[in-house]
Amino acid sequence: MAEVREFALPDLGEGLASAEVVRWFVDVGDVITIDQPVAEVETAKALVEVPCPYAGVVTSLAGPAGTAVPVGAALITVAVGDQQGAPVPARAEAGPGNILVGYGVRAEPPRPRRRRLGGAAIPAPRPEAAPAAPTRPAGAHPSTRPASSPGPRSGLTGAPAGRGGAVGGVPTGSGMPVSSAGPVRQAGADGTAVAVVSPLVRRLARDHGVDLRALPGSGPNGLIMRRDVEAVIDGSVVEGVAPDHVGGGGGDLGGEFEPFDAPRRRAAEVFTRSRREVPDATCWVDADATALLAAKNALNAGGAEPRIGLLAILARVCVAALLRAPALNSSVVTDAAGRAVGVRQHDAVHLGFAAQTPRGLAVPVVRDAQDLTTARLAAEITDLTGTARAGRLSPAQLTGGTFTLNNYGVFGVDGATPIIHHPQTAMLGVGRIVSRPWVVDGALAVRSVVQLSFTFDHRVCDGATAGEFLRFVADAVEDPTALLRHL
Structure with missing residues (x-):
């Protein structure tokens, strides 16, 4: 049998x-x-x-x-x-x-x-x-x-x-x-049955005073998920009211409802948690990227393969800056109640970079970036980008990042204040490179200028550390040869 x-x-x-x-x-x-x-x-x-x-x-x-x-x-x-x-x-x-x-x-x-x-x-x-x-x-x-x-x-x-x-x-x-x-149901204190949820979800609801008996579940067969409780905490859903009836005058707003697929639900959960838990701050600076573009062209002269793009050079700059400011290559440690109790600095730099794909935004991770040459970084970024666009990234390629580089300049924007990718504590954003008037040696000239923004978790560092990090990156963009001192 x-x-x-x-x-x-x-x-x-x-x-x-x-x-x-x-x-x-x-x-x-x-x-x-x-x-x-x-x-x-x-x-x-x-x-x-x-x-x-x-x-x-x-x-x-x-x-x-x-x-x-x-x-x-x-x-x-x-x-x-x-x-x-x-x-x-x-x-x-x-x-x-x-x-x-x-x-x-x-x-x-x-x-x-x-x-x-x-x-x-x-x-x-x-x-x-x-x-x-x-x-x-x-x-x-x-x-x-x-x-x-x-x-x-x-x-x-x-x-x-x-x-x-x-x-x-x-x-x-x-x-x-x-x-x-x-879903298997569990009786509440007054005998009312509620969908059985994980201990984490029950604790989250208890800590924030959310009544699970009045909460519609979005999981299979009405199972109450963590995102349902977080939606009530954030105020985007009212207890006991179906999502279609939330907002406006409280009536049915009509229109077509499109549920989130698995990737969008996961991204929404990460973004919401980061926005709720992380006291972030952003600083930015304009930098003359003329020399950076010249360095890229020199590296690719003669048809050398693999080609090295700006993202790979900026990744090398980020790694060098993180080795000088290890407090930013870290994650916040919390206790069982979700309270921050300390900071863990990571020995290795696992560099995540934002990549747009047909399935939405993905953040693949280049592991042990501190051990890779600029050419190896370029090859890894190219391979991961292709895998991401094919929708074939493995969980290991999407998790474990310690710092993220976000090149939103490809969308034609100058600056942004991105949401930190939880549980990381910092992110560097790079805007588009455009021709602008710039003062060089006391004279006005047309230069290629880029805006750099740096968003950081204020629990792990103060403005001085963040400013030093961003200034180092900007100096390396303006004079890439100076980076050789730190490699």
């Missing part, structure tokens, strides 16, 4: 709460092998193929393409064993295969024994079980389970083998479904 195992969606990157299924590579009844990709999911502007660490027959999927699956919820369930219900191979019995680096598969808690009542198999009662939710009609897609819900996993159409029909030769559950119609 085959054993049904659940593979939960792993954490695909820092701080990610969910991923959206773009397409399935398998269907219920398919036989899969260890480490076979079963789905392509989208998160943080990246498409990732997720392999399953179990071999056997697929008994259920989290939902159709387009379903948002919370991290820790069931992505797929597999009846482990061959099609005749043979014993599980030794490798599969010993544990999962070589799943993606950094992913983990939780040890499954013991499942309660099932008893028969009126000819149908039902789970034995558990003392701590939440009130039962309505059963799902036969044939409906299973729901996903919040990461924090206790006891046996909900939302599975494939029960332990041994009763009812069979899928791909492997016995499955009987005629009574064990999946619920929505």
Whole structure:
């Protein structure tokens, strides 16, 4: 008799709460092998193929393409064993295969024994079980389970083998479904049921006095997500009022509603958190970039490959400046309540740079930039930009940055006050380079001028440190040869 195992969606990157299924590579009844990709999911502007660490027959999927699956919820369930219900191979019995680096598969808690009542198999009662939710009609897609819900996993159409029909030769559950119609619910203090949410979301709501019972959830089947609580805290959503009725005169405003896809939701969460938590400040300066353009042309003279662009030279300048001001290559450390308790300075410079893609803004990361030459920096930036535009950046290429370089001059603007990419503490912005009148040696001349802006977290440094950093960058732009002293 085959054993049904659940593979939960792993954490695909820092701080990610969910991923959206773009397409399935398998269907219920398919036989899969260890480490076979079963789905392509989208998160943080990246498409990732997720392999399953179990071999056997697929008994259920989290939902159709387009379903948002919370991290820790069931992505797929597999009846482990061959099609005749043979014993599980030794490798599969010993544990999962070589799943993606950094992913983990939780040890499954013991499942309660099932008893028969009126000819149908039902789970034995558990003392701590939440009130039962309505059963799902036969044939409906299973729901996903919040990461924090206790006891046996909900939302599975494939029960332990041994009763009812069979899928791909492997016995499955009987005629009574064990999946619920929505997220597992937990009774409030007054007996009102609310969608079960993660401990982090419950604590966030408690700390800010948000009543979860009056809050509509935006997650699968009404699950209350962190973004829902944050929207109430920020005032963009009113408790107990559907989003379509917020704003204006409080009535239905009409128009077409376009929900955020996974990348835009993730970006919105990062931007909102940065704006809410970071006391940022911005300083800026105009610099004569005439010599910088000349240096770029000299580096590319003779058709040398790879070509070195301005962004790569500015990346080299940023690295040199950060090595002189390590306080800006850091992140703020918070306690369990979210209070800032200190600053961690990072040994390596993992340089993120903003890249516009068909899927929106992405911030790929060049790791250990302090160890790369300008030519290597240029090659890395070119490769990552191409991967970003193809929508194929991996979570590792999108996370772990310690500082961001933002070249918004490509959009034809002179300056900006960008939002710091949380949990980083600083960002350098570069505007367009334009011809302007400039005083050179006491005489007026036409020069190529660029505006540089520097946004920083005021918790990690004061204006003096920020000013010294920006002045160093501006001096290197005006005289790139002076940078050789610091390389």
